[in-house]
Amino acid sequence: MEEKLQNQDQSGSKPTVLNTILFMICGTLLNLVLMVVLFIVCFVLIAKFVPADSPAAPIAALFGFIISIAGSFFLYSVIVKKVTAKFHLESKMAPLFKRRKR
Numbered sequence: 001m002e003e004k005l006q007n008q009d010q011s012g013s014k015p016t017v018l019n020t021i022l023f024m025i026c027g028t029l030l031n032l033v034l035m036v037v038l039f040i041v042c043f044v045l046i047a048k049f050v051p052a053d054s055p056a057a058p059i060a061a062l063f064g065f066i067i068s069i070a071g072s073f074f075l076y077s078v079i080v081k082k083v084t085a086k087f088h089l090e091s092k093m094a095p096l097f098k099r100r101k102r
Contacts, residue, residue, distance in 0.1 A: 015094040
């Protein structure tokens with residue numbers, strides 16, 4: 001067991017703050033890209049199916065905006081869980097907050 005831990009440390013899989021910061025930056029960019037893509041898709045669908053002079057157009061636009069935000073967070077969480085599990089990222093990133101001693 002100790003050999004395994006020592007081998008992990010020698011292989012460069014120590015948790016670092018830089019890994020955590022890079023993951024957070026990439027995650028934020030991914031979330032923004034997902035939101036913009038969903039925003040565009042929602043508004044293209046609204047423009048195609050809801051007439052512009054319809055009283056339902058502003059309500060549909062509001063729902064499209066909300067769906068793009070909620071959908072991007074949902075997709076982001078699914079992607080992050082799969083990537084974290086596949087590449088074992090929990091062992092490579094430092095925790096954001098340290099526990100206080102009581």
